[in-house]
Amino acid sequence: MIVQIIDFFRDRMKMTVRLCYGVLALLVVIDIIPGLTGKEHHAHTWVEHIPGWWSVFGFIACTLIILISKWFGHTFVMTREDFYDD
Amino acid sequence: MIDFWIHPALIMIVGALLLPFFAKGPLRIPYLIAVPLVSFVNVLLMQKGTFGIVQFMDWTLTFGRVDRLSHVFGFIMTLMCLIGTIYGLHVKQAGQHMAAWLYVAGSLGVLYCGDYVVLFLFWELMAFTSVFLIWYRGRKESLNAGYRYLLVHTAGGLALLAGFVLRYQATGGDIFFGPVGVDSPTLSTYLIMIGFLLNAAVPPFHSWLPEAYGEASVTGSVFMCAFTTKTAVYALARGFAGMDILVPMGVIMALYGVVYAVLENDSRRLLAYHIISQVGYMVAGVGIGTQMAINGAAAHAFAHILYKGLLFMGCGSVLYMTGQSKFTELGGLYKKMPRAFLYTLIGGLSISAFPLFSGFVSKSMIVAAGFSEHIYWAAFLLTLASAGTFLHTGLKVPYFIWFGKNNCAKETWDRAAEPPKNMEVAMIIASFLCIFIGCYTPFLYDLLPYEVNYDPYTAYHLSESMQILLFTALGFFLFIKKLAPEAKIAIDLDIIYRKGAKLFMWFARKPVQTVDDAVSEAYNDGGLVPLMTTARFASWFDWHGIDGVVDGIARTVRNIGGGLRKVQSGQLQYSIYYAVSFVALVIAAYVLA
Numbered sequence: 001m002i003v004q005i006i007d008f009f010r011d012r013m014k015m016t017v018r019l020c021y022g023v024l025a026l027l028v029v030i031d032i033i034p035g036l037t038g039k040e041h042h043a044h045t046w047v048e049h050i051p052g053w054w055s056v057f058g059f060i061a062c063t064l065i066i067l068i069s070k071w072f073g074h075t076f077v078m079t080r081e082d083f084y085d086d
Numbered sequence: 087m088i089d090f091w092i093h094p095a096l097i098m099i100v101g102a103l104l105l106p107f108f109a110k111g112p113l114r115i116p117y118l119i120a121v122p123l124v125s126f127v128n129v130l131l132m133q134k135g136t137f138g139i140v141q142f143m144d145w146t147l148t149f150g151r152v153d154r155l156s157h158v159f160g161f162i163m164t165l166m167c168l169i170g171t172i173y174g175l176h177v178k179q180a181g182q183h184m185a186a187w188l189y190v191a192g193s194l195g196v197l198y199c200g201d202y203v204v205l206f207l208f209w210e211l212m213a214f215t216s217v218f219l220i221w222y223r224g225r226k227e228s229l230n231a232g233y234r235y236l237l238v239h240t241a242g243g244l245a246l247l248a249g250f251v252l253r254y255q256a257t258g259g260d261i262f263f264g265p266v267g268v269d270s271p272t273l274s275t276y277l278i279m280i281g282f283l284l285n286a287a288v289p290p291f292h293s294w295l296p297e298a299y300g301e302a303s304v305t306g307s308v309f310m311c312a313f314t315t316k317t318a319v320y321a322l323a324r325g326f327a328g329m330d331i332l333v334p335m336g337v338i339m340a341l342y343g344v345v346y347a348v349l350e351n352d353s354r355r356l357l358a359y360h361i362i363s364q365v366g367y368m369v370a371g372v373g374i375g376t377q378m379a380i381n382g383a384a385a386h387a388f389a390h391i392l393y394k395g396l397l398f399m400g401c402g403s404v405l406y407m408t409g410q411s412k413f414t415e416l417g418g419l420y421k422k423m424p425r426a427f428l429y430t431l432i433g434g435l436s437i438s439a440f441p442l443f444s445g446f447v448s449k450s451m452i453v454a455a456g457f458s459e460h461i462y463w464a465a466f467l468l469t470l471a472s473a474g475t476f477l478h479t480g481l482k483v484p485y486f487i488w489f490g491k492n493n494c495a496k497e498t499w500d501r502a503a504e505p506p507k508n509m510e511v512a513m514i515i516a517s518f519l520c521i522f523i524g525c526y527t528p529f530l531y532d533l534l535p536y537e538v539n540y541d542p543y544t545a546y547h548l549s550e551s552m553q554i555l556l557f558t559a560l561g562f563f564l565f566i567k568k569l570a571p572e573a574k575i576a577i578d579l580d581i582i583y584r585k586g587a588k589l590f591m592w593f594a595r596k597p598v599q600t601v602d603d604a605v606s607e608a609y610n611d612g613g614l615v616p617l618m619t620t621a622r623f624a625s626w627f628d629w630h631g632i633d634g635v636v637d638g639i640a641r642t643v644r645n646i647g648g649g650l651r652k653v654q655s656g657q658l659q660y661s662i663y664y665a666v667s668f669v670a671l672v673i674a675a676y677v678l679a
Contacts, residue, residue, distance in 0.1 A: 002420075002424035002425065002427070002428055003420065003421055003424050006420055006424070020559075020560075023556065024556055024557065024560060027549070027552055027553050027556060028553070030549055031549055031553060036545070037545045037546045037548075037549040038544060038545050038546045039546050039549075041546075042544060042546035042547070043546070044457040044458075044462070044465075045462055052553075054549070054550045054553035054554050054557075055553040055554075055557045056557075057469070057470075057473075057553075057554060057557075058473055058553055058554035058555065058556070058557035058558045058561075059557040059558070059560060059561050061469075061470040061473035061474070061554070061558065062473050062474075062477055062557070062558040062560075062561030062562065062565075063561050063565070064470075065344055065345070065348065065470075065473065065474045065477060066348060066477070066561070066565050066568055066569060067568075068345070069344075069345045069346075069348035069349060070348065070349075070568055072345060072349075073348065073349040073576060076577070077349065077576050077577050078349055078572065078574040078575070078576050078577075079574060079575060079576075079577055080574065080575075081573060081574060081575050083575060083577070084575075084584055084585070
């Protein structure tokens with residue numbers, strides 16, 4: 001059953017991707033509409049009042065982690081697998 | 087109520103010692119399930135209070151301090167022991183089960199102890215039994231990794247002991263293990279803290295963890311990922327709540343683990359780096375030190391033991407079935423192992439703090455405690471690290487094992503299938519608990535040390551979490567080419583003790599060689615003109631002076647190198663023997679003085 005579900009979405013890749021973009025857009029819309037999430041009471045800092053703040057934060061966080069780690073790894077940190085063998 | 091108390095560690099120790107009698111025959115499986123089950127039920131029924139007080143020479147030793155803090159940890163440790171044992175039911179070597187149980191006993195002993203003497207005893211038991219879980223993998227690398235693991239933990243244990251001895255002297259014989267006084271730390275406070283931090287794998291004392299857990303046996307790493315670091319978190323929560331320096335340390339840990347997880351090609355080592363990251367949240371929580379933060383640290387340890395165990399079980403089942411754990415040797419397995427995929431995904435969603443999964447109700451408590459104490463930089467950086475958690479454990483692990491490019495060799499592909507029933511049962515139990523804790527919050531919150539006034543399921547928190555998680559997913563799929571695994575290893579700080587001897591040899595040989603060459607050259611250049619006496623003197627000087635010095639240095643280098651070589655090979659037992667003898671002498675001196 002799990003395989004069928006996965007294959008169902010894999011066979012309809014375009015639809016799946018559109019669906020995902022739809023969900024992302026919906027999340028931002030929910031965040032922007034005032035009064036819907038109770039942001040006015042719960043936010044701790046002023047930046048959180050920026051519309052779509054956590055979306056931007058999530059995306060930038062992910063990008064930064066990938067780019068900085070890869071840069072760090074390619075300085076001298078990543079090396080051949082038998083480095084410790086000799 | 088009768089004052090009758092049995093230490094759950096005692097059940098595990100006796101159970102482990104009797105295990106060889108049940109190692110074969112029809113009683114094997116019932117016995118393997120019964121012992122951890124009895125231990126778990128024992129913890130469930132336990133009354134709060136102080137038990138197991140033993141007079142030993144001048145010391146009053148306390149084996150059983152049962153309060154809310156030790157209870158929540160004891161609950162999850164014994165439960166995980168049961169799940170882990172079910173996962174390992176197919177393992178025929180009695181020794182591996184014995185090592186696992188004694189290791190659990192060590193952890194339980196630390197949780198319930200009331201003083202440093204008992205703490206140290208069980209602390210060492212943990213290190214000396216868990217190393218067998220690495221050795222049972224049976225590879226040459228496992229043997230070496232195990233020795234290094236033992237050596238590092240012996241060093242940590244000695245720091246703890248030194249701290250305890252100094253404290254004992256300074257306080258005039260106080261062995262009570264409680265809050266150490268974080269407002270006026272002394273040398274002894276720091277030494278004890280280093281001992282705890284090493285077991286919690288706080289950088290720079292962390293590099294033993296990915297090495298050991300990546301190299302341990304399939305069932306071994308399921309046990310190891312639960313006990314050592316979380317016992318250390320308990321010890322920190324007991325002794326060091328509110329120690330400011332733990333906040334930046336925890337945040338660095340959380341980010342450090344994430345960065346190395348990007349670079350990692352071995353699935354179990356990746357998970358190990360994420361232990362460092364997740365324990366970072368707990369360490370930061372202990373550093374914040376408010377009731378909410380300590381609750382958060384305990385809750386996160388509880389949830390973490392389950393989902394991390396589940397993740398190690400999922401990746402372990404792939405390793406067990408296919409013989410591979412590297413992303414560059416796996417891929418596209420969803421048709422072969424769909425259920426293992428599902429369990430691993432549940433673990434991945436739990437660690438990523440997806441709503442309705444366990445991490446969501448625990449991790450957010452620590453971050454919220456950071457916000458309410460106005461430590462904004464820590465709260466934001468921990469949130470940033472949580473994006474990294476989803477990126478790797480929620481997305482990278484499932485994607486590159488079960489989807490992505492199929493890197494499987496024909497043999498790997500043919501071997502791939504769903505794991506044995508017992509492994510699946512264990513994964514089902516852990517998956518159920520991950521979802522149950524996430525959905526029904528009072529179950530976990532009622533176990534916590536302090537009263538909980540926190541509701542994770544507010545509209546704002548849901549919106550915030552979903553935005554961070556799903557936009558991280560967007561980033562993952564946009565940068566997927568960059569994230570493709572590379573068949574490389576990342577150098578971590580373990581290079582200091584893995585390559586240290588070699589580095590030292592090179593450094594010492596090079597200058598010696600240069601001096602030697604330079605002296606010979608100068609001697610040759612001026613060799614024709616000088617008189618016989620000068621020549622004779624020069625020859626004498628060369629023989630007795632320079633060569634003597636050069637040979638002396640070379641001999642010293644060789645001796646030091648030889649010493650280091652011994653430490654790195656099978657001669658380690660001597661080092662441990664010396665260390666333990668030294669410890670025994672110190673204790674004897676204090677007892678008799």
